Amino acid sequence: MVETSVEAMSNATLDGKSISSEDAYEQAAKILQAANFPLVAGLGADVAGAQAAILLAERLRGAFDHLASRDSLTDLEVVRSAGIFVTTPNEARVRADLALLVGSGLTGYWPAIFERLALDKETVHGGKTKRRVIWVGPKRGEAKIEGVEVETIPATEAELPGVLAALRARVGGRPTALSAAATKKLDAAAEALKSARFGVAVWAAAGLDSLMVEMLQGMITELNGTTRFTGVPIGGRSGATGVLQTSAWMTGFPPRTGFGRGYPEHDAWRFEARRLVESGEADAALWISAYDGEPPPWEDADIPVVTLGPPGAATKRGLFIAVGKPGENYDAVEFAQETSSMVLRRAKAPAELPTVAEAIAAISARFSEDLPC
């Protein structure tokens, strides 16, 4: 017999057992309000969900983090220490006569990358030209783009930092520690970069570290001494860039920000979700992963955890409340990689599920009155 009770339709579970939405929200409110230092983490959400989550963390004097903060912060560390040159994928599409692709796995981080950059087509703005495409450190067999002749500079993951450093050195006319043959190949690439009219470097922070991004940006700065060159960053998963932007205008800071003193303090180490849970500093957590139900990064939390995720992602332990997938089950604003801007995604498969913001509102509505606004 198929279970069709209201209980089952409620899409909420406690330790794997179905409970009513009403009970779930009530419980969640109790758990979060009782905590001394609750954590709002995951934050895989649309902009409205992030707004609600950050306001919740602020009201509870807890902290918040995003599940892909590591990737956002990789780029951001470079911004904060040295600055950055960036453009949009669409501007690269219409103008870039040279694309420098950096690292492996780019299509994994952004499946539509080559459809958007249209490197097989001629440039449009500033005159029609065929593109030159150089890929540094692709995996074996990866450097294939339909209709494009890709030049490669081989580098394993371990070699990539050294190769980038050497390329930067050659752009600046400085010596490298590489062999004459390797240097010759890099010289040809460096020459190509310098003779580009409007070149773009494309990278995904998820595959690099800050030092590599800093090297890349240092090289871009040098290239701008004589020509135009800029970057196209590929953002982190689960709405990372949209949440980063939202967090910045709401608090002044990126995620990994805490409100223990009643005002925001940002510390990428102190307010990292996993550390807060494993160290016991956070005594309750709201884990949000509305896009794909990614599980939390911590081992064995012995603190109460409330999870907001898609219906299939119910947890065996703790409280689970199903929410819709942003932009899929409900209209949602998120940061679009293809335009590098906030956009409204219309629901393709509307569903009778709460949005992240609605679920948080339902929890907040059940806080007892002694929690001030």
Add this chain to the structure above:
Amino acid sequence: MLIRLRGGHVVDPVNGVDGVADIYFEDGRIVAPPPGREPDEDHDVSGHIVMAGAIDIHSHIAGGNVNSARLLLPEMHRSIRARLAGTPLSTAKWSTFETGRLYAQMGFTTVVEPAVAPHHALHAHLELGDVPIIDKGALTVLGNDDFLLGALREGESETAIADYVAQTVEATGTLGLKCINPGGADAFKQNMRAFGLDEIVPFYGVTSRQIFKSLQKATQTVGIPHPLHLHMNNLGIAGNIETALATIDAAEGLPMHLAHVQFYAYGVDGKNAFSSAAPALAAKINANKNITVDVGAVMFGDTVTISSDVLRQFNSLSGAIPKKGVIFDGDANGGGVVPYAYRISNYYNAIQWAAGLELFLLIDDPLQVFFTTDHPNGGPFTTYPELFALLMSAELRARWMERLPADVLEMTTLPSINREYSLYEIALMSRAGPARLYGFADRGRLDAGSIADIAVYKQQTDKAGMFRNAAYVFKDGELVVRDGSVTRYTKGKTLRVRPGYDRAIEKRLDAYYDQLYGLSRSIFDVPEAALAGRSRYAEVACRK
């Protein structure tokens, strides 16, 4: 509920009022004294100045570039104190929430964000929606966009360009149009490092002059009340007074607003080849009544410059303090974020400070000049009270001038200027003028029917202190500030115009986006549904 402000000194230039009077309001609007009715709430404001809420016509408070500045400079905005109940995030420095609180506390009730890129309009509106209390507006940036430049290259009709302008302003939900270094951002993408009024944008074959004149004309044609808001070429460069004078001539008598003109009031006199040319610029503005300007005054201190003039921002990177910046080549203008520190001991900075004050004091008509610091470019908006105080006291200015490098005083006429602004003139410049500039019929004034946005200041000799902490602020008739503190949030509105146009332009634009980007143009829409109740629009009427 009928509320009365009793016995205050009312300064309301729109209605020629400058004296003790009572103000009544009810249901968010000012009303005539209702005969035979006692007020439900009565505030004794004797010893206080009563003005309409102030309107800031140009302040970079929201959008992608502003947000980049927040992320670039965490060290510049560490918070230090907890908020009051009922005002979430109001002490989070540089946040949208703090912005609303700080403006309200100074008696400001409407603020215009002047640089919204069409492809990033939704982002800007999301941020504006998170600015509490005050009403907001914005300007849409055109002038480095391929569609316009291509249309000019092809010699398209003025009607086509007017339709494009009207459609873009409507789609982006703003109060009008701004043009920032017309053609200069595109030229920079094509590796030009300087761009003057009559230089040609490669590939398009049009000049800066042609671009802004077409936008100026289109703005007039479609009836947008705010004239084209122009950020001229050559910002910040010694000798750029010539650019400013030539640009005013190029306006040919049609209405135009020039942004942050202090940054264009530079001559090449003196041993540093950098001097104030403010007197020449002020004289030109006095002689051209079609021109309005905001000053973009420099106030000493640490700040960050945020501008869609990406060419200029790239050139200023080398002088960044601290040494870092963001250079964003956008789909059209893009932007640059470069931190900077204005020092009273620095010759160039001191000239800039003096030139700003000269402009305020030498432009005769307060309705032609507005008090911006081009927040945060010349200094943060929180320095307005100090700025007002400087305008109101020659003696205060003299005290500041004593601290400037001695050679500065030979390169500015500031020491010879005795003019002191009256409160009436301050109200003209900060209330009446801005309302007129944006076509607000019911703001910046205190007669019956106007919105009950009211600022009440305790009269005192310390004018900066007076303007820093309003004694009372009412927004839409609700008390939101008492003794300089915001005690609760209200939700402001976002003001926009809806100019009419021939809908045929939409089909053309759809095809353009399909062809160029392989994307539906609708991806850049700013539907009200996306703002989810955080922003409510209010419409400002266009001229027929």
